[in-house]
Amino acid sequence: MRFLIKAIRFILPVIVLGGCVLVAWWLLSHPPEQKKMEMPPTLVRVxxxxxxxxxYDLRVRSQGTVQPRTTSTLLPEVSGKIIEISPSFRPGGFFGQGDVLMRLDPLDYETAIVISKAALAQAEVMLAEEKARADQAVENWRAMGRTGTPSALVTRTPQLAKAEADVASTKAQVIKAERDLERTTVRAPYACQVLEQAVDIGQFVGQGTILGRIFAVDYVEIRLPLPERESQFLKLPQSFSDQSTASVDGATVYLKSVIAGKPVAWEGKIVRVEGSLDAETRQSTAVAQVTDPYARRADGSPPLTIGAFVEAEIAGEPLxxxxxxxxxxxxxxxxxxxxxxxxxxxxxxxxxxxxxxxxxxxxxxxxxxxxxxxxxxxxxxxxxxxxxxxxxxxxxxxxxxxxxxxxxxxxxxxxxxxxxxxx
CATH class of the missing domain: 2.40.420.20 (conserved putative lor/sdh protein from methanococcus maripaludis s2 fold)
Known part of the structure; x- marks a missing residue:
């Protein structure tokens, strides 16, 4: 009995393991057939x-900053105290060419004119006397019965030349005194706007004193970098060593910017191309010019001010x-x-x-x-x-x-x- 129990304990696990192996073999050898599905091709709608x-009307785009064509530092040509200054001589004030900016005290220069004119009168008297002495000396020399040409000492030629030189010198002094008097009135060298004021009324200024800074307002310039690929289709003025210029009529430039929240547009011309390439970008730079940028416009838009950043479109040849x-x-x-x-x-x-x-x-x-x-x-x-x-x-x-x-x-x-x- 005990032997039978041990035999069952040994044979039963073997039978179970064998059945599992048989079932696994049957499942692997008879797998269920999978469902088959054919998917239609997916076509993309485009x-x-x-x-x-x-x-194509070519417009080459660029950008730049508005710059004045000329900026000048005002220095007095004479010294003196400022006795009068224009109310417009303030940053932002406008002046036409020849307008009075300020006046210096002219008293010393008016006195210098009087003194120089007195010296001129005295020199002219001395010249007249020398001419009379020279004529008298020649007559005396001939009265003595001498013939030929009298010497320079007889005719008083050196004395006469000195008197004439004295007259010319005093005339130059009069002219200088009158010019210094004119220089006490400081005038605008060209149509300009005041950029900086450095002095005011009552201040004494000398020849090295800075009065202020101004810039021209007849036109402004904008430096525009040109992309290499598009620039070949632009009409650009080129200068040569023989002083000749190719393509004098530059391309038209359309500028736009946003001022006080409003878009504003201007129109200009390409006037020249700078002679060297930019060291960083290796691009050539064209210079656009806008005439009379501060003129009042019919649409009431603001002027094109110095320092403004603008976007530019340069009209090229149609492709x-x-x-x-x-x-x-x-x-x-x-x-x-x-x-x-x-x-x-x-x-x-x-x-x-x-x-x-x-x-x-x-x-x-x-x-x-x-x-x-x-x-x-x-x-x-x-x-x-x-x-x-x-x-x-x-x-x-x-x-x-x-x-x-x-x-x-x-x-x-x-x-x-x-x-x-x-x-």
Whole structure:
């Protein structure tokens, strides 16, 4: 009995383990058949447009700061106390050419004119006396019966020359005294605006004293860096060593800025191109000129002030036979996607833009890497486009023939289930 119990304890686990192995083998050798499903191909709907040759009015964009064409530091040419100063001689005040800025005390210079004129009168008297002595000396020499030409000492030529020199010297002193008197009135050298006032009434100033700073207002200048690729299509004046100038009539520049929260626009001309490239950007710099920037305008807009930051658009020559491609249709590396018909498949192409901005790029139709007229440009951004992938396009708002049919979803596939296998 005890032997039987031990045999059962040994045989029963073996039987259970063997049954488990048998069941596992059967399940592995007779797996249930999986349901089969066929998925229809997924077609992406995209927007497209037909590429046609056109012309493009080039506007090269740049930016710069308004600068005066001339800035001057006022210094007096004579010394004296300021007895009068113009009410407009304050920062921001305007003056026309020749307008009085201030006056210095003229008393000392008026006195100098009187003294110099007295000295001139005395010198003229001495000159007249020397002429009379010279004439008398010549008559006395001839009265003595001498013939020939009298010597310079007989005719008193040195004394006469000295008297004439004294008259010329005193005349120069009179002219200098009168000029110094004129210089006591400080005038504007050109039409200007006051940038800085350094003195005021009652102050004594000398020849080295700074009175203030002014700048010209007849026109202002703006330095505009030019992008290398776009500058080749601009009409720019160029100067040469023989003093000649090419393309005298510079390109038109349209300037705009925001002043007091309002957009303001001006128009100017490119007048010259600086002779050296910028050391950091390696770009050439054009100088635009705006005439009479402080004139009152009919629309009441503010003037173009010094130091204002402006955005510029330089009008270039129109580009002919080009494609204008929207920026959102251009991928990294100047790659665009074309849609080939009638299969409606994608084709990638890398183009070389002539000019570009944040809105679009412009591609020459005659370039080696350029689409052909009538090609369809894909406007919809596709993350991972593959050459030959099929899409459902809407071209310029219209569906191509058969496009709607392809766009409709295919009927759902029927699920099939394998018949159970007999065991």
């Amino acid at each position: 927007e497209g447009t037909v590429l046609n040759k056109t012309s 002919q036979d080009v494609y204008i491609i929207p920026r959102n249709a251009v991928r990294a590396g100047n790659e665009i996607i074309l849609i080939d018909q009638p299969q409606n498949t994608l084709r990638r192409m890398t183009v070389e833009p002539m000019v570009s901005n944040e809105d679009h790029i412009v591609v020459s139709a005659s370039a080696a890497k350029a689409p052909k007229p009538g090609d369809i440009l894909c406007l919809t951004p596709i993350p991972f486009p593959a050459d030959g992938a099929r899409v459902v396009p809407t071209i310029d708002g219209k569906n191509p023939p058969g496009g709607e049919k392809k766009a409709k979803p295919e009927p759902k596939p029927k699920l099939t289930q394998a018949k159970p296998t007999a065991t």
